[in-house]
Amino acid sequence: xxxxxxxxxxxxxxxxxxxxxxxxxxxxxxxxxxxxxxxxxxxxxxxxxxxxxxxxxxxxxxxxxxxxxxxxxxxxxxxxxxxxxxxxxxxxxxxxxxxxxxxxxxxxxxxxxxxxxxxxxxxxxxxxxxxxxxxxxxxxxxxxxxxxxxxxxxxxxxxxxxxxxxxxxxxxxxxxxxxxxxxxxxxxxxxxxxxxxxxxxxxxxxxxxxxxxxxxxxxxxxxxxxxxxxxxxxxxxxxxxxxxxxxxxxxxxxxxxxxxxxxxxxxxxxxxxxxxxxxxxxxxxxxxxxxxxxxxxxxxxxxxxxxxxxxxxxxxxxxxx
Amino acid sequence: xxxxxxxxxxxxxxxxxxxxxxxxxxxxxxxxxxxxxxxxxxxxxxxxxxxxxxxxxxxxxxxxxxxxxxxxxxxxxxxxxxxxxxxxxxxxxxxxxxxxxxxxxxxxxxxxxxxxxxxxxxxxxxxxxxxxxxxxxxxxxxxxxxxxxxxxxxxxxxxxxxxxxxxxxxxxxxxxxxxxxxxxxxxxxxxxxxxxxxxxxxxxxxxxxxxxxxxxxxxxxxxxxxxxxxxxxxxxxxxxxxxxxxxxxxxxxxxxxxxxxxxxxxxxxxxxxxxxxxxxxxxxxxxxxxxxxxxxxxxxxxxxxxxxxxxxxxxxxxxxxxxxxxxxxxxxxxxxxxxx
Numbered sequence: 001x002x003x004x005x006x007x008x009x010x011x012x013x014x015x016x017x018x019x020x021x022x023x024x025x026x027x028x029x030x031x032x033x034x035x036x037x038x039x040x041x042x043x044x045x046x047x048x049x050x051x052x053x054x055x056x057x058x059x060x061x062x063x064x065x066x067x068x069x070x071x072x073x074x075x076x077x078x079x080x081x082x083x084x085x086x087x088x089x090x091x092x093x094x095x096x097x098x099x100x101x102x103x104x105x106x107x108x109x110x111x112x113x114x115x116x117x118x119x120x121x122x123x124x125x126x127x128x129x130x131x132x133x134x135x136x137x138x139x140x141x142x143x144x145x146x147x148x149x150x151x152x153x154x155x156x157x158x159x160x161x162x163x164x165x166x167x168x169x170x171x172x173x174x175x176x177x178x179x180x181x182x183x184x185x186x187x188x189x190x191x192x193x194x195x196x197x198x199x200x201x202x203x204x205x206x207x208x209x210x211x212x213x214x215x216x217x218x219x220x221x222x223x224x225x226x227x228x229x230x231x232x233x234x235x236x237x238x239x240x241x242x243x244x245x246x247x248x249x250x251x252x253x254x255x256x257x258x259x260x261x262x263x264x265x266x267x268x269x270x271x272x273x274x275x276x277x278x279x280x281x282x283x284x285x286x287x288x289x290x291x292x293x294x295x296x297x298x299x300x301x302x303x304x305x306x307x308x309x310x311x312x313x314x315x316x317x318x319x320x321x
Numbered sequence: 322x323x324x325x326x327x328x329x330x331x332x333x334x335x336x337x338x339x340x341x342x343x344x345x346x347x348x349x350x351x352x353x354x355x356x357x358x359x360x361x362x363x364x365x366x367x368x369x370x371x372x373x374x375x376x377x378x379x380x381x382x383x384x385x386x387x388x389x390x391x392x393x394x395x396x397x398x399x400x401x402x403x404x405x406x407x408x409x410x411x412x413x414x415x416x417x418x419x420x421x422x423x424x425x426x427x428x429x430x431x432x433x434x435x436x437x438x439x440x441x442x443x444x445x446x447x448x449x450x451x452x453x454x455x456x457x458x459x460x461x462x463x464x465x466x467x468x469x470x471x472x473x474x475x476x477x478x479x480x481x482x483x484x485x486x487x488x489x490x491x492x493x494x495x496x497x498x499x500x501x502x503x504x505x506x507x508x509x510x511x512x513x514x515x516x517x518x519x520x521x522x523x524x525x526x527x528x529x530x531x532x533x534x535x536x537x538x539x540x541x542x543x544x545x546x547x548x549x550x551x552x553x554x555x556x557x558x559x560x561x562x563x564x565x566x567x568x569x570x571x572x573x574x575x576x577x578x579x580x581x582x583x584x585x586x587x588x589x590x591x592x593x594x595x596x597x598x599x600x601x602x603x604x605x606x607x608x609x610x611x612x613x614x615x616x617x618x619x620x621x622x623x624x625x626x627x628x629x630x631x632x633x634x635x636x637x638x639x640x641x642x643x644x645x646x647x648x649x650x651x652x653x654x655x656x657x658x659x660x661x
Contacts, residue, residue, distance in 0.1 A: 042425035043425045049421070050421065141501060147502070149438050149441070150463075157343060160343035162341040236442055238438060243414055245414075288426060293406065293407050293408050
């Protein structure tokens, strides 16, 4: 058995590896340049906390993108699930577990509707999820109004407790990343998404129930967005109708950075986490460096273009071989 | 097997003991003591001393021309560093994330745009970290901020409602628009409604979300005019409502027949009042929000006014708790005084 020497091509194509190295290098540089601000426990825990909501949604988006799909309504689902749970607790004194369950149920229903309309009726995924984004945002606005606060302590505990100095959403995120990573890499059910994303026709001919799998992917994505919404509301102690606005773009950027391909069939859950982590560190660095919000938008836009360009170049190279 | 169970129980106990629950009373940040300062003070001032403004939609002309310009000018005059941070879009969760990421760098003071009640927890964190914190524009309940300086949005809505009733002689169909869901605007809508309540012949058509966008405001206003040809008046509650409504009224050739009132007094609003398209403006004294707010932060940090031997240790906040700066009313009679 001969060992293959790692070369630059291999490094570039293994996005988890290349992104891990980039993040490590970036962290070292920032720790040297801003030792008082960047390399502190307070800052680390804050970066992890801010990253947690995006990552949970990004995990669902990664499953979709592996299967060659995407969902633009996830940001609205985040606002909806938190808003629904908050509305029930605030106006109707519904017990916390039931309010959370109904919020999550609503999120699942949205995923199911998206999946069903896309696969059974044949609506273009972009149009369907774009329309759903508006519909769900409208419902979130109706539920949350000018923002709901003063939730029961039992709800606040979910997102504001700390374990080993890190706020709970960070632990939920790690649990979801590790759990989903295992499922996607090791179970037949999730491995099917690689076949569907790689060659949908071949997947269908080999007996995979593509439509049903696609519906499941939308449900999983909405379910995770629902969890993110509940956690965000609990963490903020408020349900905001503006929650999750622009999240879909951030999450798609993170997922593409993490190795997903626009044409499907590629990507790892760990890549989604690393993509979100990379963006969170960049954001944190821009705030520490006191870079204006104008430039933050520009820089994040450039990163997205670079990620897609690299994706296309690698794809071209693979096709050439 | 028994060892395994013991290990599991021990691990669980360790895990639970490492768990820290949030306080049942969120406003509890701990009392001041003789040894513990509730906010950080300094005897000397330097150019490196940094005051940070955290807002959202930082490119909104209203914010750039008034809030940010006054804050920057204050910094230059005082000889301290001023920094403005926040997302380019209207994005409250990102504003919260920005506040939380600024806290570890311990600036000399934080000036926070009170965009939504949901930012209360982030403000409490800043206060708990000992950073002098002033909220401006809209009050954030339960935030524990050291000072609030801004406008009374209910009053701004009430003023618009009263003027609208006066302009229409107490009868006619009216609608309002702004950013739905924002605490300050919702308060403004309530003020408007309360002001027109005594006039039963004034018919309220509803509130509409123009998303602080001129084109959206114009589209909504045009739709309202099409659906209600007898509409008599419209009131705006964000900076772009007025120009949008004015565009639709001009395009429908209804200038002077549909009465318009709105908030803010930017050059474009003033020009529209001068042209007779908009009847009435309620302006805010925004420069005062940030220039006075920043000065309060400076005074608090440097103990300009001492109310005890050591205010930080006594738990005394030596700046005003709440400052309402009032409104500026502009119509065709005084508009020339505001055009530069």
